[in-house]
Amino acid sequence: MSPEQFSQRLLDWFDTHGRKHLPWQEQPTPYRVWVSEIMLQQTQAATVIPYYQRFITRFPDEQTLAAADLDEVLHHWSGLGYYARARNLHRAAEQICQQHGGQVPLDLAALCQLPGIGRSTAGAILALSAGQRQPILDGNVKRVLARFHAVPGWPGRSSVADELWRLAERNTPAQRVGDYTQAMMDLGALVCTRRRPLCAACPFEAACEAHQQGREMEFPEPAPRRALPQRHTSMLLLCNENDEVLLEQRPPTGIWGGLWGFPECAQDADIATWCRDSLGLTVTAVEPWAMLRHTFSHFQLHIQPIRVTVKNPTNTVMEAGRFVWYNTRQPDERGLAAPVTRLLALLTTNR
Numbered sequence: 001m002s003p004e005q006f007s008q009r010l011l012d013w014f015d016t017h018g019r020k021h022l023p024w025q026e027q028p029t030p031y032r033v034w035v036s037e038i039m040l041q042q043t044q045a046a047t048v049i050p051y052y053q054r055f056i057t058r059f060p061d062e063q064t065l066a067a068a069d070l071d072e073v074l075h076h077w078s079g080l081g082y083y084a085r086a087r088n089l090h091r092a093a094e095q096i097c098q099q100h101g102g103q104v105p106l107d108l109a110a111l112c113q114l115p116g117i118g119r120s121t122a123g124a125i126l127a128l129s130a131g132q133r134q135p136i137l138d139g140n141v142k143r144v145l146a147r148f149h150a151v152p153g154w155p156g157r158s159s160v161a162d163e164l165w166r167l168a169e170r171n172t173p174a175q176r177v178g179d180y181t182q183a184m185m186d187l188g189a190l191v192c193t194r195r196r197p198l199c200a201a202c203p204f205e206a207a208c209e210a211h212q213q214g215r216e217m218e219f220p221e222p223a224p225r226r227a228l229p230q231r232h233t234s235m236l237l238l239c240n241e242n243d244e245v246l247l248e249q250r251p252p253t254g255i256w257g258g259l260w261g262f263p264e265c266a267q268d269a270d271i272a273t274w275c276r277d278s279l280g281l282t283v284t285a286v287e288p289w290a291m292l293r294h295t296f297s298h299f300q301l302h303i304q305p306i307r308v309t310v311k312n313p314t315n316t317v318m319e320a321g322r323f324v325w326y327n328t329r330q331p332d333e334r335g336l337a338a339p340v341t342r343l344l345a346l347l348t349t350n351r
Contacts, residue, residue: 001207006148007173007180013203014183017190019045023052025182030104031062033129037121038085041138042297045189051080063102066093070258074335081338083256088116106130127181135168136181137161140188145171146220147192150209154221229299235262235339236271237289237307237347238281244325245347246279246310247334255296259335260324262305262343271308279323285309289346294339305343307350 001009019025022045024036035055039048055076059065065073070090077086092114096104104125105111111122120141123134137145142155145167153160173180191198199211210219238246247260265274272283289305326332328348336344 001204003171004173006171006204009203010183010187011173011176011179014179014186017201018179018183018186019190023049023056028129028178030106030125030129032056034104034117034121034125035059035089037124038089038116039080041085041121042082043080047080051077062093062096062104065090066097066102070252071260071334074258075333078259078336078341079338083259083335083337085116086335087252087257091115092117106132108132108134124181127177129178131178133172133174133177134181135165135172136184137165137168138185140192141168141184142220143194144184144188144192147197147210147216148204148208150213150215150219152219152221154223156223160220228295230302231299232267232302232304233264234267234269234304234306235264235343236275237262237305237343238275238279238310239307239347240310240325242325242327243329244327245344246281247324247326247340249322249324256337259337259340260326261337261340267304271306275308275310281310283308283310292339292342301339303339305346307347 022036024032036048036052039052039055058076059068059073068090070087073086073090074083077083080086095114096102100110106126106129108119108122108126111117111125112119117125120136120138123136124138126132126134127136142164145151145164146155149167151160151163151167155161155164187202191202195217197216199205199208199216202208202211205211208216210216236246240246246263248263249260250256250258252258263279265271265278271286275281275283285308287307289307292303292305294301294303326344328344331344
């Protein structure tokens with residue numbers, strides 16, 4: 001099948017079956033498309049939609065996002081996961097205002113210089129918002145191309161990725177490039193799914209090499225399997241006499257960077273001694289809760305929550321600005337990781 005036939009058949013399918021009413025497809029400015037593409041990384045559209053709508057309402061343009069506190073940006077991202085995306089989005093907005101006149105640049109190289117934007121995301125922004133002929137290669141597109149052309153190997157290998165980029169470039173048309181780009185993502189998300197692909201509904205059923213060979217599930221080759229490392233921590237739910245709980249802001253980088261959470265200590269630490277030496281707090285009661293497990297893409301975290309009752313401090317060693325006594329009955333807007341939100345809810349119901 002020629003590239004022209006490939007793109008035309010896909011566009012014919014898109015005209016009937018494609019998604020055309022997603023929130024970011026309304027007024028698809030470079031900014032709105034950029035925000036949606038960052039949110040859609042490793043996250044399904046159905047999950048993204050309410051987050052996107054709230055985010056765009058609060059941060060409608062580059063200038064508003066750049067001027068906002070990172071804390072508030074993370075709050076609007078809370079629960080969506082992969083928080084480096086939010087930090088990069090905020091930092092990129094600042095750079096856009098400082099270096100590009102406050103508008104997302106419509107240049108591939110300039111976009112790729114911004115934090116959190118790679119070649120595929122940049123291509124999607126330019127194709128969907130400006131109609132530029134730019135190929136993309138997100139997870140959905142990799143799967144469609146790998147199956148259609150029966151491309152062997154794991155896409156994480158540079159040689160396989162290079163071949164998929166070559167095919168993406170070859171098949172991308174000059175006309176209706178925005179529709180084509182959306183169609184490729186839609187076909188992968190709705191039809192050519194990772195598990196149980198709906199081959200009978202695919203416009204390429206008769207031409208797909210993987211389907212003809214009966215080997216759809218072999219493409220693309222999965223990443224080499226490895227056991228997830230296991231990590232353990234104790235989270236201290238430190239409650240004072242006013243029924244407030246102590247939150248600590250995490251460092252700006254790393255897992256949950258910039259988010260607020262509970263102070264953590266080693267599992268073998270003596271809680272009373274640790275609280276006295278590290279926080280200047282006097283412990284009056286200690287109550288371990290059931291373990292929680294939180295899975296990241298590259299490790300599993302086993303959390304031992306411990307509810308600790310403390311006296312209001314007189315002489316404290318806590319750093320101003322890094323800690324806050326948080327009222328769960330009147331929560332304010334700050335970024336919280338999913339396990340922290342879950343534990344705060346349990347704390348409220350178990351008072």
